[in-house]
Amino acid sequence: MPENWSPETIIKWAAEAEYLNKWIFALLILIIGFPLVGFIARRVRIIVFKRSSAQAAMVARKIVSYLGYIFVVILVLQQFGVDLGTLLGAAGIGAVAIGFAAQTSLSNIISGIFLIGEKPFTIGDFIEVDQISGTVDTIGLLSLTLRTTDNRSVRIPNETLVKTKVTNISRHPIRRYNLTIGVSYHEDIDHILRVLREVAEENVLCLDEPAPFISFDGFGDSSMNFTLGVWGLSQEYLSLKNLIGIELKRRFDEEGIEIPFPHMTIAKGKASE
């Protein structure tokens, strides 16, 4: 409080007090605003997670956070009389400049939004992208991270996911494993078909329904070719793949069925001789 109550002193004191109030108010906005934005963003993430997917929840949280923090900063700047029109104009010019410089990042962000809408996979799915397969670990605004079967972490930009073929291997609960096998021309086809069917029936990982698929694929250069397609649970796919091949070879050996290697007969001299 001023000791001398002259008009000049009072005006000066009032001006200083108003300036202090602005600082205090701005500080309050920051202290309350940032945690509040964080809290709202977390709530949004929980709500979106319940109604949608994990990646949509994560992106929604980030969007709410970024917008919220920008809003808090604008409120603070307003306390100090910063002209928002000028600021937004400068921000617009800056955004254009940044946009040119960060086309790839923006493309990744937009691709990420498309992926969230389309939901071709979720966290935990086993997918194959560009001949790289692995479990989806994280999905971000710019990229996703795959954990490969040999425990490498591979970062794939969202733009790549939109542009290339993505195979979701674990989406459906059951999968079919196709084993192509060639047998000697000396073998009896009915015998082969019976053995293939029995191998499928006796395998505990092979599902009875959908029924195993057995087909005669045709006459190869060195062998008659067959395909045995067996269905199994997705989580047991690798075990099924291993077991069915091992059991089939063992059974072929027991039954004396020959699996020929590729061979070619070369005759010396003229064909007419």
Place this chain on the structure above:
Amino acid sequence: MIWTEQTLPAGHWICQRFGPLTILLLNQHEEWRVCHWLGDEALVVPGTGTAEELPDNLHWQRWDCTDSDETFQIRPCFPDLPLIAQPVSPLWLAPEGAAQFFVGIPATLEIIASFDQQMRPLIHLPTQALTKTWHGDRSKGNPCYTLRTRARRTFSTGVWPEHDIICVVDILNKGESDFHFQKLYLESGHLGVFEHQNQLWANACRIRVAKPGFHSHEVTFSPRPLAPAHEAVEVKAPIDGHSRRGKFHRAFSSFIDALTD
């Protein structure tokens, strides 16, 4: 078969056979040890003995206990997945027609033993290797076991082995058209296991095939097996408890959701 609690003093073992399954249980060094075989390669030993008589190369599964723990129990229960049973031949049920089937389900054996005087489960062992099948379409459904022995219209002794649990299923067609019964989807949550004259039984299950407009067939369970096992003794209570009338339509709508045609 002995399904009640038994005593196995420290340093002793017991070997029991249940069809193709052989179980060797040993109580030694403050541990419960279990070794099991499914098939003909089981260790050939008498019913019980001391630890020194056993070979050293057995692959044990071990659980810690105290030196005063001597009590164990082997109990029959249902397999861990739902089951698909097929009748010996497909059957057409006329409207208001009824049919009774006897379904043999290979029991899974639960070994429970005392741990510091409290009974706790050690392991579940199937008496027979069951093959899996899929119930539903290729993008949505659930895995089940296929029963190799088919559902029969009549009961006769000697058809089912001792380790099979016989479940009687009554089907009543309340629909307005013929019902083609080809296979049965069974969930075992409300089925208990009973014993009658050395044969295992389940409480009976009644299915009313739905009228048009109803979402699922109506399934009820009797508290006990039907004749000839109506005097059977309960060995294992249902996992999901006994059913209560009046609530079954909601509670059991998922029990049997498909009698596919």
